[in-house]
Amino acid sequence: MSGNKVLVKNATRNILVHIFIYIVIIILMFPLFWMVMTSFKPSTEWVTYPPTWIPREPTLDNYRFIIFGTSGNFVRTYASAVVPYLNTVFISVVATMITIIVGLLGSYSLSRFKSGLSKLISIIMPRMFPPMAMIIPLMIFFQIIHAIDTYWGLIIVYVGFTLPYSVLMLKGFMDGVPKEFTEAAMLDGLSEFKILFKVWIPLIKNGLMTTSLFLLILNWTEYTFALTLSSREVETVTLTLAKLFSNEAGTYYGPQSALGILAAIPTIIFGILIHKYLAYGFTFGALKK
Amino acid sequence: MEKITIENLNKNFGCVECLKGVNLQVDEGQLSVIVGPSGCGKSTLLRCIAGLETCSGGSIFIGEELINDKEPRDRNVAMVFQHYALYPHMTVRRNLSLGLENMTRLSKKEIQERIEKITNTLQITKLLDRKPGQLSGGESQRVAIGRALVKKPKIFLLDEPLSAIDAKLRRELRTEIKKIQRKFGVTTIYVTHDQEEAMALGDKIVVLCDGEIRQVGTPEEIFNDPKDQFVAGFIGSPPMNFFDLDVKKRNDKYFLENEGFIYEISVKYFERYLKDYLGKKTILGIRPSSIKIVQDDKSYTKNRINAASVTLVENFGSKYYVYLDINSKKIIAKTGSENVSKIGDKIKFSFKEEDIHLFDIDSKKTLKTK
Numbered sequence: 001m002s003g004n005k006v007l008v009k010n011a012t013r014n015i016l017v018h019i020f021i022y023i024v025i026i027i028l029m030f031p032l033f034w035m036v037m038t039s040f041k042p043s044t045e046w047v048t049y050p051p052t053w054i055p056r057e058p059t060l061d062n063y064r065f066i067i068f069g070t071s072g073n074f075v076r077t078y079a080s081a082v083v084p085y086l087n088t089v090f091i092s093v094v095a096t097m098i099t100i101i102v103g104l105l106g107s108y109s110l111s112r113f114k115s116g117l118s119k120l121i122s123i124i125m126p127r128m129f130p131p132m133a134m135i136i137p138l139m140i141f142f143q144i145i146h147a148i149d150t151y152w153g154l155i156i157v158y159v160g161f162t163l164p165y166s167v168l169m170l171k172g173f174m175d176g177v178p179k180e181f182t183e184a185a186m187l188d189g190l191s192e193f194k195i196l197f198k199v200w201i202p203l204i205k206n207g208l209m210t211t212s213l214f215l216l217i218l219n220w221t222e223y224t225f226a227l228t229l230s231s232r233e234v235e236t237v238t239l240t241l242a243k244l245f246s247n248e249a250g251t252y253y254g255p256q257s258a259l260g261i262l263a264a265i266p267t268i269i270f271g272i273l274i275h276k277y278l279a280y281g282f283t284f285g286a287l288k289k
Numbered sequence: 290m291e292k293i294t295i296e297n298l299n300k301n302f303g304c305v306e307c308l309k310g311v312n313l314q315v316d317e318g319q320l321s322v323i324v325g326p327s328g329c330g331k332s333t334l335l336r337c338i339a340g341l342e343t344c345s346g347g348s349i350f351i352g353e354e355l356i357n358d359k360e361p362r363d364r365n366v367a368m369v370f371q372h373y374a375l376y377p378h379m380t381v382r383r384n385l386s387l388g389l390e391n392m393t394r395l396s397k398k399e400i401q402e403r404i405e406k407i408t409n410t411l412q413i414t415k416l417l418d419r420k421p422g423q424l425s426g427g428e429s430q431r432v433a434i435g436r437a438l439v440k441k442p443k444i445f446l447l448d449e450p451l452s453a454i455d456a457k458l459r460r461e462l463r464t465e466i467k468k469i470q471r472k473f474g475v476t477t478i479y480v481t482h483d484q485e486e487a488m489a490l491g492d493k494i495v496v497l498c499d500g501e502i503r504q505v506g507t508p509e510e511i512f513n514d515p516k517d518q519f520v521a522g523f524i525g526s527p528p529m530n531f532f533d534l535d536v537k538k539r540n541d542k543y544f545l546e547n548e549g550f551i552y553e554i555s556v557k558y559f560e561r562y563l564k565d566y567l568g569k570k571t572i573l574g575i576r577p578s579s580i581k582i583v584q585d586d587k588s589y590t591k592n593r594i595n596a597a598s599v600t601l602v603e604n605f606g607s608k609y610y611v612y613l614d615i616n617s618k619k620i621i622a623k624t625g626s627e628n629v630s631k632i633g634d635k636i637k638f639s640f641k642e643e644d645i646h647l648f649d650i651d652s653k654k655t656l657k658t659k
Binding site for chain 1: 377
């Protein structure tokens with residue numbers, strides 16, 4: 001009898017928990033759903049009331065517009081978003097790679113040699129005030145060194161502003177590496193570089209993946225610096241999205257959604273590729289091995 | 290094979306003195322065990338030898354060479370860590386070869402030959418392509434020893450290598466370590482907090498407490514002639530019983546006594562060890578195995594038999610630990626399988642004069658110096 005009661009109680013609780021999970025998932029996924037649907041809607045359906053949930057006349061026009069800059073039903077022609085897209089890929093991937101490499105070296109020395117709080121604080125300093133506050137001096141400085149509207153200029157800024165995250169996150173993972181491994185490596189005659197690359201990095205692989213994804217998303221979605229430091233020659237996806245928003249022919253919700261979807265795909269794919277590391281990465285600090 | 294000489298070694302962590310003037314010599318090919326309670330500095334001492342800690346003062350020689358300021362890799366020492374620290378992302382083969390690649394100029398082929406040779410000796414050849422996660426405790430242990438010895442170190446250090454292993458396997462591995470050490474003949478320092486392990490393994494035992502060496506000697510010397518109360522209490526299981534006693538003289542007979550406890554000693558014994566202590570206090574130590582529980586044993590008539598009540602009896606099959614209470618002072622006796630005492634019994638016990646250890650009440654040093 002009581003056994004059955006317990007079973008029933010557990011089952012009820014299970015169902016409730018799942019209902020709750022699905023509610024959260026629906027809330028989280030709704031904007032994405034709306035974006036996907038809008039990206040397939042013809043312009044007549046973008047802002048109709050009552051809204052159409054599923055496009056009545058699904059079309060690829062929005063995607064065509066994004067890729068070719070023009071499409072049958074749009075009055076205005078526009079630059080293709082392919083170049084900004086590739087720009088974003090190039091800038092964010094290179095910036096992430098540099099940030100990770102520099103971050104690894106920085107966090108290694110901080111974690112291994114326990115050099116005190118002051119150095120750590122100086123590293124997080126750039127993130128302690130809003131990026132906006134840095135923009136005017138940066139713009140002037142970039143003007144002087146001719147870095148405005150260049151790939152390398154934007155990459156430097158991205159590296160500079162994501163490095164604190166990189167160092168802090170990687171340091172967290174590195175602090176979890178048991179001291180014995182390092183000592184065994186020292187006795188095996190490994191140099192500091194080899195200790196980092198042959199012992200530590202394989203041990204914090206999950207953390208490294210988590211950090212890379214995080215930084216990639218930061219760089220991928222960056223808007224403020226891209227707008228102020230390079231809006232003409234080197235345009236990124238975020239800028240293209242904004243331009244579509246303030247188009248004189250009205251706001252292009254459909255192409256915007258299409259570009260949004262296209263822009264989300266790489267990070268989603270990367271996330272899926274490394275998802276098995278992510279789960280470990282997030283718990284690494286909590287569990288002592 | 291080299292000897293290690295440590296002279297007046299100091300190590301401070303901030304204002305905490307961890308090692309206070311340690312002097313020690315370990316002979317070539319010898320297995321020395323450093324034993325002491327946790328926090329006594331034994332691991333620190335080992336890590337100073339390995340170069341993982343810098344010394345605050347004193348000198349360490351390997352052979353005739355001063356190694357204080359050398360990097361760990363230039364010291365030619367190998368170490369087995371408490372949790373082995375096998376690189377989890379590398380196969381056993383890579384674990385073994387990594388040190389050789391970085392420390393020697395051997396060719397790939399020579400490295401593989403060396404690995405083959407050592408793995409054959411340690412019987413771990415079939416594990417070579419596995420990763421540490423797939424090894425059992427005993428296997429990891431052997432691989433860790435292999436990784437250390439494949440480098441042909443001058444000095445082999447082991448830092449509590451058995452503490453993470455369950456009791457039964459620990460005993461097996463203990464004998465194995467001893468065999469391996471004999472086979473390779475490498476000068477070895479082994480750190481443990483387990484006195485039983487120390488007794489079983491060591492050619493020489495170094496008892497360390499509060500950063501000071503209390504006694505160095507063979508297991509027999511340490512057990513039979515402890516130099517002070519700490520060593521006496523630390524070595525031996527169950528631990529030695531201690532009593533604070535007055536030395537008294539009545540009717541030309543000499544007694545060690547306090548409330549509820551009177552023990553008569555011979556004049557000869559008194560003359561030899563306790564002459565200066567008449568009317569003063571001393572500490573008597575007696576090993577549980579030396580305590581005899583007596584019913585009407587005629588051989589103990591000379592000594593006062595002390596009455597005590599049994600509070601607990603632990604049965605180990607071939608032996609019993611009998612916990613006694615005498616005037617709310619706890620003592621442990623170890624008896625053979627013929628034990629008949631039960632909880633609550635009033636029993637009498639005694640011990641032989643020659644089994645007594647005596648210590649000064651202030652300095653805690655032994656009085657039985659010959």
